[in-house]
Amino acid sequence: MPTFKGYYETKNLDPFTLEKAYEALKYERETVGYYDLPSSSLSLCSEVKSSLLHKTVYFDTIAVVGIGGSSLGIKAIDRLLRPSTPHAKKIVYFENSDPISIEYESSRITFAKTLFVVISKSGGTVETLSIFKYLIAKFDIDLMNSEQIVVVSDEGSVLSQFADHYRLKRFVIPSTVGGRFSVLSAVGVIPLVLAGFNVEGVLDGAKNFADDFWARKEEHLLQKAAYYVTNAKVSPVNVLFSYSDTFEEFGKWVVQIWGESLGKRNIRGERVGLTPISLIGSVDQHSFLQLIIEGPLNKTVTFMHIEHSRYELKIPELSLPFLEKSDFVNGESFNTLINAQCQATMQSVLQSGVSVDEITWECIDESSVGKMIMYYELLTSAAGTLFEINTYDQPGVEHGKKILESYFLNK
Known part of the structure; x- marks a missing residue:
C-alpha cells in the first residue's frame, strides 16, 4: 500500500484550517x-x-x-x-x-x-x-x-x-x-x-482509504491541502514527479482533477488555483529538473515511486571499452537504479529550498490504485474548500463551449 511522507514544515499551520477542511468535506459528503x-x-x-x-x-x-x-x-x-x-x-x-x-x-x-x-x-x-x-x-x-x-x-x-x-x-x-x-x-x-x-479490488482500496480518512487516520492529506492553499501565492505550481512510465496516464488524470477543480474565482470573486505539472522520472530529469532546482522558487514537488517492481531486470556485469564510467551500477536491478535516481533527485531538490513530499508505492496492485485515486480526489476536495470555491463546476470551460457553438452556427 502507498505510504506518505512530507518534508515541508507543518507546525505553523493553523489547526483551525485543518478542521475547517475536514468539516467541510463531512458536510459535502451528504450531497457530493x-x-x-x-x-x-x-x-x-x-x-x-x-x-x-x-x-x-x-x-x-x-x-x-x-x-x-x-x-x-x-x-x-x-x-x-x-x-x-x-x-x-x-x-x-x-x-x-x-x-x-x-x-x-x-x-x-x-x-x-x-x-x-x-x-x-x-x-x-x-x-x-x-x-x-x-x-x-x-x-x-x-x-x-x-x-x-x-x-x-x-x-x-x-x-x-x-x-x-x-x-x-x-x-x-x-x-x-x-x-x-x-x-x-x-x-x-x-x-x-x-x-x-479486477475493479472490485480497486473499489476496495478506495473504500479502505476513505474509511481511514473519515476516522482521522490520514491527517497528512489535510496537512498537505492546508500547506498548499496557505502557500498558494508563493508556490502556485505543484509538480508530480513519478518514477515509472506506468504513472504517465495517472499523472494526466491528476492534472485534470487538480487544474479543472481548483482554478476558479472564489466567493469574493478573486482568481485562485494551483497549477499541476506531471513529470516522469528519470526521463524528465533531463528536461524539467534544471528549472525546479535553479529556476523560480514557486513550486512544490511530490516524488512518487515504486518500492518493489514485478520485473527484476538486472544490469549486466558487462564492462565495455570507453563506457566504463557507468560500471558502478553493474549487477544492480533497474528498479534499484530508478529508485536511487528518485532519491538522489529528491535530495537535490530539497537542498535547493523547494518544498517536497514523497509517495511510496510498495507495489502496483488494485488496492493501491484505488487508494491513490481516492487520495487525490479527497486532496482536491480539501484544497477546494480552503480556497472557498465550488470544486465541482467548470464555468470557464462551459464559456468556451458556447463560443465554439456560436462559431459554427454563425458561419
Missing part, C-alpha cells in the same frame, strides 16, 4: 456523490458481469468513446494494472477531435470483434458525439438493439434518450458525481470490468 462510489459501485460490477460479461467472449477489443473525465481515469487504471493483468482485452480510446488520431485508432480495430462504450456525462460532448457519428458511418453500424454499443451518461441526457430510442444497453452516472470525479462510477467500472480488470 463520489465519496460513496467505492461502496455503491460494487453492485454495478455484479450487474455488468451478469448482464454483459458473457457477451464479451465475442470481442477482443473495448473501444472507449469519451474525453476528459470520461476517459482519463480509465486510461490511468488501464496503464497501471495492464502489466499485472495480461489477459485483459485491448482498450482503444477515441478522445480527441484530431483526424490523425481518429483514423489511426479506427484502423487498429476489427469491427466485428469490438465493443463500443460511449461515455458522456452531459450527453452532449461535441468531440464524443462527432467521433461516435464517424464510427457509425465508417463501420455502417446497425444501431437498433445493437449488442456492440453500451452507453454511459446522465439520466435523461440526450445521449441516454438516444440509447433508449435504439434499445441500447445503458448505464447511469449519478447526478451528484462530477465528470472528473467519476472514474469509480459507471464511467470507469463498465469498460474496465468488460476488459477483464
